[in-house]
Amino acid sequence: MAATAEGMSAAGAPAARSRSYLQSDEAKGYSLISAPFLYALAMLGLPVVVVVAHSFWTQTYLTVDRTLTLENYRQAIFEPIYQDLLFRSLWISFTVSVLTVALAYPVAYFISFHGGRHKNLWLFVITVPFWTSYLLRVMAWKVVLGYNGVLNSALMGTGITAEPSTAFLYNSTAVMITLTHAWVAFAILPIFVSLEKVDRTLVEAATDLGDGPIRSFLRVTLPLSLPGVIAALLIVMIPTVGDYVTPKMVGGTDGVMIANAIQAQFGRAMNKPLGAALSVTTMIAVCLMAGGTVLALRAAVRAFR
């Protein structure tokens, strides 16, 4: 850009041109996003670079040996313990995101199509759980699922079981239940927004052309709200893979996820490079899973045409 500007000054009209560029929409746009962009670069881009760099180095007691090596990746990818943790994390996050979307879609559909005058009230009600801390909500599930918890008391009170069961808490199912509950509101909102944009006449047109309610939903409403479904899936899938608090609190040994291992490498185990390699591997794995899910979903919706 600088080179062209200098080139033009020889041609004679540089001042006018640069002034008009500064007033152009493009320049205004860049200046508007510059602050958040620089912030994101400093707080997100740089740390990622640091993590990626570390993943190719080696920890030697208190110092880091900066010779490039793939040893960390060998461990991260081929050690059975990390493989297990990664696959479990991917499985939990996949299940949680699918469950979340499956639960969120009917709610979003109801608010959008049948919310009437009270749409805003409904949306407000959905945000109410967020008024308490996430930790409190996880603790609440501990109270519900625990040995002396609500669920066990109810089961015993109604005579379905004689003794409290330990099967509800400290396993991966407890992690899934807790995460699904925590994320469902985040999934409702994007789905709601994309359902709001679906022209209702299109549903009428589908009906007019012979479709019953289920067919018109599958052929018109669902494909047109797909962007919201995809957004919801990604919003839930990507952060839940790396969730660390929930498995720590309700997961027990069966519910440990990859983030707990990464935390251990950066903490007690003092092996930052291995932690970094695990992080990068997880990032790539979740990207692949998210991409694959999106493609599969698109293909599935396409099949209804």
Add this chain to the structure above:
Amino acid sequence: MPEPATRPMIEIETVTRSYGDFHALDRATLTIREGEFFSLLGPSGCGKTTLLRLIAGFDQPTSGTIAIDGQPMDGIPANARPTNMVFQSYAIFPHLNVGENVAYGLKKMKLGAAEEKRRVDEALSMVSLAGLQNRGATELSGGQRQRVALARALVMRPKVLLLDEPLSALDKKLREQMQVELRRLQQAVGITFILVTHDQYEALAMSDRIAVMFGGRIAQVSTPKEIYQRPVNRQVADFLGGMNFIRADLVEENGESIVVDTAAFGRVRTDKPRAFAAKGREATLGIRPERLRVLWDDATAKHEIAGTVVERHYFGEITHLVVDVAGMDKPLSVTETNDFGADDLPLGAKIRLGYDPDALVALAD
């Protein structure tokens, strides 16, 4: 009134659609015949779209019955009716291309790929869009979207095609072209078309018959010519175009005709309109502005009146004159073609106007 000698396709029997105390449609009774191009004409909120949606099955009547091709439609949902609709917004599916849009309703019929393709191709060539099967729905112009909507409905071979203000989003030139094409298409396929419009010229130009609606009620059902020339009341007369309303005194009234006295047009005998009820001795006559013509130089007419030009409005091919006539409480509107120089008439000019007494119609209130 000449009615086409075909069987009834749609029978609407005292149909009312109410929202609380408000009657969007009030005891409408109407028969639409097979192969007819029928228009529902009226201002916004007159109930014409409500009636169309009741026929399509998107809405259910509060009372009354609708039958299509002899079959009562009570409780039959829109997807099971032999009707298809061209929506005002066209409602083209944005995630499908042109071919997929047109084939949408055929999928359920399980025709097989070859037959389905043949019918899609046929429908697209009917609306002059042959070869655009793979064009994306979002890459179409307004006129093309309208044609896709039309093809998508026609490909279903419905007994009745419903058109909800299909031309209102097009510019004037394209609209006029589509009017001609739609009419031609209807004659080619022979399907009953029901058009909802608020544009009186569109209804007049395209329809076999028109129902004029006001405030949820059907005011008049007739051919375009009859509706334009013999409107039953002031409202219909006014909605269909310019009309001079003339105060008259009732002299004589019998079963079929009335005799009235007017200040400028003398004693006139006309047909009695359906809902005519003289309020005391007062009646209203109407004459269309183009049925009054300026008599130039020595030209004479059997019936003429004299007046003074008080206003002149130029519209290109015609000029609109406002003429003061002695004895009348309101001046007369006259539209005159510009071939003899009506556009050059000075204000204050004394002119004579010729008319045919048959052009004077009695109007109910």
